[in-house]
Amino acid sequence: MQEINNYVETHKQRFLDELFELIRIPSISSLPEHKPDMYRAAEKWKEILLAAGADKAEVYETDGNPVTYGEKIIDPKAPTVMVYAHMDVMPVDPVGLWKTDPFEPVVKEGKIWARGADDDKGQGFMHAKAFEYLVKSEKLNCNVKFLIEGEEEVGSPSLPKFCKKHKKMLQADVILVSDTSMIAPDVPSITTGLRGLAYWQVEVTGPDKDLHSGLFGGAVANPINVLAKMIAQVTDDNGRILIPGFYDDVVEVSRKERNMMAKAPFSLEEYKKSLDVKEVFGEKGYTTNERTGIRPTFDVCGIWGGYTGEGAKTVLPSRAYAKISTRLVPNQDHNKIAKLFVKFFESIAPKSVKVKVEYLHGGPSYVCPIDLPAYKAAAKAYTEVYGKTPIPVRSGGSIPIIATFEEVLGIKSVLMGFGLGSDAIHSPNENYPLEQFYNGIRTIPLFYRYFAEEMGR
Amino acid sequence: MQEINNYVETHKQRFLDELFELIRIPSISSLPEHKPDMYRAAEKWKEILLAAGADKAEVYETDGNPVTYGEKIIDPKAPTVMVYAHMDVMPVDPVGLWKTDPFEPVVKEGKIWARGADDDKGQGFMHAKAFEYLVKSEKLNCNVKFLIEGEEEVGSPSLPKFCKKHKKMLQADVILVSDTSMIAPDVPSITTGLRGLAYWQVEVTGPDKDLHSGLFGGAVANPINVLAKMIAQVTDDNGRILIPGFYDDVVEVSRKERNMMAKAPFSLEEYKKSLDVKEVFGEKGYTTNERTGIRPTFDVCGIWGGYTGEGAKTVLPSRAYAKISTRLVPNQDHNKIAKLFVKFFESIAPKSVKVKVEYLHGGPSYVCPIDLPAYKAAAKAYTEVYGKTPIPVRSGGSIPIIATFEEVLGIKSVLMGFGLGSDAIHSPNENYPLEQFYNGIRTIPLFYRYFAEEMGR
Numbered sequence: 001m002q003e004i005n006n007y008v009e010t011h012k013q014r015f016l017d018e019l020f021e022l023i024r025i026p027s028i029s030s031l032p033e034h035k036p037d038m039y040r041a042a043e044k045w046k047e048i049l050l051a052a053g054a055d056k057a058e059v060y061e062t063d064g065n066p067v068t069y070g071e072k073i074i075d076p077k078a079p080t081v082m083v084y085a086h087m088d089v090m091p092v093d094p095v096g097l098w099k100t101d102p103f104e105p106v107v108k109e110g111k112i113w114a115r116g117a118d119d120d121k122g123q124g125f126m127h128a129k130a131f132e133y134l135v136k137s138e139k140l141n142c143n144v145k146f147l148i149e150g151e152e153e154v155g156s157p158s159l160p161k162f163c164k165k166h167k168k169m170l171q172a173d174v175i176l177v178s179d180t181s182m183i184a185p186d187v188p189s190i191t192t193g194l195r196g197l198a199y200w201q202v203e204v205t206g207p208d209k210d211l212h213s214g215l216f217g218g219a220v221a222n223p224i225n226v227l228a229k230m231i232a233q234v235t236d237d238n239g240r241i242l243i244p245g246f247y248d249d250v251v252e253v254s255r256k257e258r259n260m261m262a263k264a265p266f267s268l269e270e271y272k273k274s275l276d277v278k279e280v281f282g283e284k285g286y287t288t289n290e291r292t293g294i295r296p297t298f299d300v301c302g303i304w305g306g307y308t309g310e311g312a313k314t315v316l317p318s319r320a321y322a323k324i325s326t327r328l329v330p331n332q333d334h335n336k337i338a339k340l341f342v343k344f345f346e347s348i349a350p351k352s353v354k355v356k357v358e359y360l361h362g363g364p365s366y367v368c369p370i371d372l373p374a375y376k377a378a379a380k381a382y383t384e385v386y387g388k389t390p391i392p393v394r395s396g397g398s399i400p401i402i403a404t405f406e407e408v409l410g411i412k413s414v415l416m417g418f419g420l421g422s423d424a425i426h427s428p429n430e431n432y433p434l435e436q437f438y439n440g441i442r443t444i445p446l447f448y449r450y451f452a453e454e455m456g457r
Numbered sequence: 458m459q460e461i462n463n464y465v466e467t468h469k470q471r472f473l474d475e476l477f478e479l480i481r482i483p484s485i486s487s488l489p490e491h492k493p494d495m496y497r498a499a500e501k502w503k504e505i506l507l508a509a510g511a512d513k514a515e516v517y518e519t520d521g522n523p524v525t526y527g528e529k530i531i532d533p534k535a536p537t538v539m540v541y542a543h544m545d546v547m548p549v550d551p552v553g554l555w556k557t558d559p560f561e562p563v564v565k566e567g568k569i570w571a572r573g574a575d576d577d578k579g580q581g582f583m584h585a586k587a588f589e590y591l592v593k594s595e596k597l598n599c600n601v602k603f604l605i606e607g608e609e610e611v612g613s614p615s616l617p618k619f620c621k622k623h624k625k626m627l628q629a630d631v632i633l634v635s636d637t638s639m640i641a642p643d644v645p646s647i648t649t650g651l652r653g654l655a656y657w658q659v660e661v662t663g664p665d666k667d668l669h670s671g672l673f674g675g676a677v678a679n680p681i682n683v684l685a686k687m688i689a690q691v692t693d694d695n696g697r698i699l700i701p702g703f704y705d706d707v708v709e710v711s712r713k714e715r716n717m718m719a720k721a722p723f724s725l726e727e728y729k730k731s732l733d734v735k736e737v738f739g740e741k742g743y744t745t746n747e748r749t750g751i752r753p754t755f756d757v758c759g760i761w762g763g764y765t766g767e768g769a770k771t772v773l774p775s776r777a778y779a780k781i782s783t784r785l786v787p788n789q790d791h792n793k794i795a796k797l798f799v800k801f802f803e804s805i806a807p808k809s810v811k812v813k814v815e816y817l818h819g820g821p822s823y824v825c826p827i828d829l830p831a832y833k834a835a836a837k838a839y840t841e842v843y844g845k846t847p848i849p850v851r852s853g854g855s856i857p858i859i860a861t862f863e864e865v866l867g868i869k870s871v872l873m874g875f876g877l878g879s880d881a882i883h884s885p886n887e888n889y890p891l892e893q894f895y896n897g898i899r900t901i902p903l904f905y906r907y908f909a910e911e912m913g914r
Binding site for chain 1: 487488489547548550551554610611612638652654656658663664665666667668669670671672673674675676677678679681682684685686688689690692694696732733734735736737738739740745746748749752753754755756757758759760761762763764765766767768769770771772773774777778779780782784807808809810817818852853854855878881882883884885886
C-alpha cells in the first residue's frame, strides 16, 4: 500500500497531464464528423499502453470505430486479467450549459471537469497507470490484456464481431471494468447488476408537407398531437409500461434481496434536493433505488417536430420524431422487447398518420455473483483502500457489451467503478474527483494481488 | 376591362421585376436577426407607393417593426379605400425542403416560387399596380390609403397602438385586404370569416439538469414523457378540446348556413390525395370544411427536448418544450381562452415537474356581412373577371388585425384574396400562379369603380 501511495504522490501531475491529452480528443462516437477523432483516440491509447509497459499494442479496424488492443504476458500459466474500457464519449449538447470547454479539462474544487473526465477516459486511464506501477515495481503477477473500444456510447455495435474474430487473443480469466459508480466517497460499492437497453427512433408523418395551421388545422391529423398521444399510451400514470408482454420475463427480486438493497445509505430528501424536484416519480410499490436497480423503464430521450425557433410560428407540421429507450432487467431479452415495442407502437397509430419505428440498438442485462473469485479480490482491494467492505449494488445503467463478453467469450466481468453519482456523466459539466481518480490507481494493483491469490498463485 | 387587360399585358414583365425586388428582401418578422430587413422592406414599399402615384408615403416607427403608410387624396368628399397588406414573411425552415432559394424568386410552371410570393408580397403588390393603373389612366374615383405593416406573421403586436395613435390619418370607408385564398382558379370566392388565434409556449422542467437515463430513469419524472401525457389530455380521440369552458362561447352555425357552405365544390378524395393521407382527422359531426371553417382547433406547432441529433444518445432530459396554438371561431374571446388554457395546463401538471406557460400572442375572429356595399362591389368585380359570382367562404386562417381594425378604427374589411390552397404559404416551396397575380391586378380596379357606385358617386 505504502509503495503505491508513494508512486501516485510522485507522479500525480504527470498522470493528469497524460489523461488530459486523451480528454482533449473530442471522440464523440455518435457524431460521424468525429470519425477522425476516434482514430486519434485509438492511436493515443496505443501510445499510453506501450508507455505503461505493454509488450505490444495495436489499433484494429472493425466494422465501425477502431479498437485498441495491448497486452503483457508474463507467464502463460499465470491468471489473465483483461481490462475493458472505452475511448469514446457522449455528445456535449447543450453546450451552453457547460461552465468550461468540455474538451479542455480543468482542475477546480478538487475535480477534473471535462467530457470523459469520468466516463470513461478518467476511469479507463486509471488502469493504464496501475499497470504502469505494477510493471515498474516488478510486482505484476498476472497476464494483462487491454481492450479499449470506441463505440460504447452507441451500444458497441462492432465489438461482438471483433470478439468472435479474436476469441483466442481475448482469452482471460476475468474482465475488469471501471465504468460505473460507487455510492459515495466514503461508501464503496461494486456494481453486481446492469440493466439492459433497447432504443428506437420513431417518425410520425401526417400530411406530406408542412401546412398552414389555420387553413388545415382541425381537419388533418397533426403528427405532434398524434405522437404525444401515442407516447402517452405507452405508460400508465405511475410509469408502468403498457406494452403487452413487456413484463412477461421480468423475474421479481426476492424480498430478502430487496431488504439487503435497502441497507444502502439513501436519503430521499437529499436525492430530491440534488435534482431540484418536489416529488420523485416511478412505478408504484417500489423504492427509488429499486426503480432504477431492479425495474425496467420507459424514457423518451428526445423529441422534435414543427417550429422550434423563437417566437410564434403557426404551422401544422408534416412530421414529428422521438428517440425512445427502455432499460431492461435480467431475463428480459432486448431483441424480444424490440419487437414488442414496434408491434405495440404501430398498433396504436391512428390511420390518419404513417408511423415508422426504427430499432437503433440494444443490449442484454448482466449479473455478477458475489462469490466469484474476482469479485472477492475486488472487495478486498476496496476494503484496504477505503477501510470499508464495499456494498454489492445493482445499477440502473447499461453496458451492453458486458453481457456480450459473457455470451461470446465466456468471461465474467467485475465492475470496479470509482465514479460518483455527482459526476454528471452524459450531462454538461461532467467531472471526476481527483481523490477517486487517485484512489482508483491505488486500488487496482491490490485487485491484481488478491486475484492471483484467489486463483492459487 | 379591355383597357386594364392591355395595361397588364404591356407591363407584365416590369410588374414581376418590381415584385421580385421586394421578395428578395428576407423580411422574416419572427427572427430578430432580420430586423434590418424589415426596414429595407419598409423603404422598398415607400418607393413602390410613390412610384405608383401616391401623393406621399412615409415609413413610421412603431414599438416593433416599421409601418409604411402612403396615400392619394383626390377629393375629401370621395369614398376612401384603405389597402392593408403586410411586408413580413414566415421563416423558411426546413430550408432543405425548398427546391429553389426561398428569397430568389423564379418563374416556373406558370408560377412564382419564393417565400412571400403569395403571402403577402405577391398579393399586396397587386394593389400597388392596380393603383398605378388607376392613376395613370386617370380613372381613380376614390381616395386611396395604403397601410403596410411588418408584424402580421407574429400577430401584429404593434399595429393596434399605431392605429390608435393615427386614427385620423387612417379614416376610411372600407379596408381592402388580399391575404386570403379563393377556392380554385375557376371557382372565385371571398372570405367572409376568419378564425381567431391563441398561441402559447410551454416549458416542462423535471430534474434541474440532464441525467443519465440508466442511473435515474424510472425514478425521476422525464419531462418529455410528462409533456406528451399533458398534450394528450388536451383533446379527446376525435380532436375535441377538453379544456373546461373552451366551447362555452362558440355559437353553433345554423343548419341553413352549413348547407350553403356545403355547396362549395370539394372532393375529399382529392383533398386526401393532395396531402398524401389515408384518412382525415377531426371533430366528430363536422365535415372537413366545417372543421376548418366554423370549429375551433388545437394544434401543437412545435415540440422539442432532449437529444435530437443522429444516433442513439440515452438521456433523461431536464426540460421539454412545445409551441401550442388554438384557432378560435367568432364569439370566442382569445384573452379568455388564453387564461383557460393556462389554468387547465397547469392543473394537469404532476407534482414531479415544474410547468411554465407563456401566452405568446392571440387575436379575435372576424365576420364580414355579405350585404356590405364593399362586399357587393368586390363580388361584382370578381364576377366580371372570372365570369362567376364568388362564393362567400369562412376561412380557417387568422388575420388578428382585421378584428382590431373594426374595434379600434370602426372600419369593416373586405378580404379579396387571390391565393390558392396549393400556394404552400408558410411552407417550403411557397408559390403564386402568375394568372392569379395578373387577375388580381385586373380585378382590383373594378372594385374601386363599383365601390364608388355603391357609395353613390
